[in-house]
Amino acid sequence: MNVFPIAPAESRYLWFLIPVIVILLGVMALLATSLRGAHASRFEIRADGLRLEGDLYGRLVPKSELRVGLARRVDLGREEQLRPKWRRIGTALPGYQSGWFRLRNGEKALLYLTDRTRAVYIPTTAGYSLLLSPADPDGFLFQLRSVLRS
Secondary structure, X not given: OOOOOOOOOOHHHHOOHHHHHXXXXXXXXXXXXXXXXXXXXXXXXXXXXXXXXXXOOOEEEEHHXXXXXXXXXXXXXXXXXXXXXXXXXXXXXXXXXXXXXXXXXXXXXXXXXXXXXXXXXEEEOOOOEEEEOOOOHHHHHHHHXXXXXX
16 A cells, blocks of 8 residues: 655645634634623722723713713613614624614714613713613612712
């Protein structure tokens, strides 16, 4: 019996795989971060503002930018104008939306949204609004108003 091995491939063609692998690893890391954010995001009401934590879009929204008097609980099934329409940069997984979106009314909004029937809408003076899904929307609004009202 005669056995002949395959001729070795030229290594220059294998360099093509490196950027593909790097891109796939980056996409997997972003997906993992988004999935973790869907379960671990939280909202801290502090004396200096509202801290959003959980994924890439977390930030501190200063107290001076929050229009607490206009904050309210919303049901996006009933308030069509506040529904997210276009994702600018963010995550849109089934049951979880986070990041920058454009609402149906044309407003720019930062979302941390899991439950569309029990959301909280908070306008800001910085040219965007917040749409959040705290576990206890009424308790969240009460604390927001108590701590951040001037």
